[in-house]
Structures are given as C-alpha cells and as structure tokens.
Amino acid sequence: xxxxxxxIVQLYKEIGARTLVMPASIVTxxxxxxxxSLKPDHLTLSGAVLDELASKDSLASLDEDPKPHHSEVPxxxxxxxxxxxxxxxxxxxxxxxxxxNGAAALREAFAADAExxxxxxxxxxxxxxxxxxxxELLRAALKA
Numbered sequence: 001x002x003x004x005x006x007x008i009v010q011l012y013k014e015i016g017a018r019t020l021v022m023p024a025s026i027v028t029x030x031x032x033x034x035x036x037s038l039k040p041d042h043l044t045l046s047g048a049v050l051d052e053l054a055s056k057d058s059l060a061s062l063d064e065d066p067k068p069h070h071s072e073v074p075x076x077x078x079x080x081x082x083x084x085x086x087x088x089x090x091x092x093x094x095x096x097x098x099x100x101n102g103a104a105a106l107r108e109a110f111a112a113d114a115e116x117x118x119x120x121x122x123x124x125x126x127x128x129x130x131x132x133x134x135x136e137l138l139r140a141a142l143k144a
Contacts, residue, residue, distance in 0.1 A: 004109055006038045007093040025119050029053045
C-alpha cells in the first residue's frame with residue numbers, strides 16, 4: 001500500500017487538505033524508516049518500536065545514526081532518506097475512486113499487498129475489540 005499512501009499524502013498536500021495522514025500499527029524500526037519516506041504528517045509509535053529505534057544494535061543494522069524521537073513525531077521532510085522497496089509507482093489517486101463499485105479498487109489494492117491486508121485485519125480486530133469494551137464500560141456506567 002506504500003504507493004497508494006504516498007500518492008494520497010501528495011494529493012492532500014497539493015490540494016491543501018486539512019486532513020492529516022498519521023500511520024499507526026507500526027511494528028518495526030524498518031517500517032518507521034519506510035513510512036517516513038512517504039512524508040506523512042505524523043507517525044505514532046509504540047514503546048516497543050521506540051525501544052528498537054533507541055537500540056544501538058537496531059540502528060547499526062539499519063545503517064542509520066541515532067536521532068531523537070518521540071511517540072508522535074512531526075515529519076516536515078524525509079529525515080532519513082529511506083525509500084520504500086518494491087513497486088513504488090504511485091497510482092493516480094485523483095483518477096481512482098477507491099470506494100465506487102463496492103470498493104473494488106480498494107480490495108484490488110489490498111489484494112496486491114499481503115502485509116497491508118494483514119495489518120488492516122489486525123487493526124479492524126483491535127478496533128472492534130475496543131468498541132465492545134467501550135460499550136461494556138458505558139453500559140456499566142449507565143447502570144450505576
């Protein structure tokens with residue numbers, strides 16, 4: 001999905017959209033570097049990923065110098081020069097309606113990217129679980 005995400009970030013910036021792109025569900029330092037190259041507005045990182053980035057072994061394996069980091073880092077430019085791997089041709093998101101025809105184009109984009117499909121399934125599961133927990137808390141509060 002990196003080409004799609006990159007194209008969307010670029011389009012939002014071109015049209016001056018107020019929508020911010022904030023990738024989450026990042027599980028490795030390598031993903032941080034790849035996502036940073038897409039120039040999103042923020043990256044939200046877990047403590048485990050921050051620990052990995054802080055690790056000298058991790059940084060050495062990524063051939064990067066240690067950089068200060070926070071759990072949410074604004075990215076004004078490509079801070080590390082990382083480039084996504086694989087097919088990086090960005091689709092023309094101005095011409096693709098990912099939601100028409102029952103979201104056929106969106107399903108096709110996910111089908112072409114197993115990792116994006118896995119992450120989306122994980123995210124939907126987590127959001128669903130959190131929705132249920134929130135409902136339970138609200139029900140308990142309303143009964144009290």
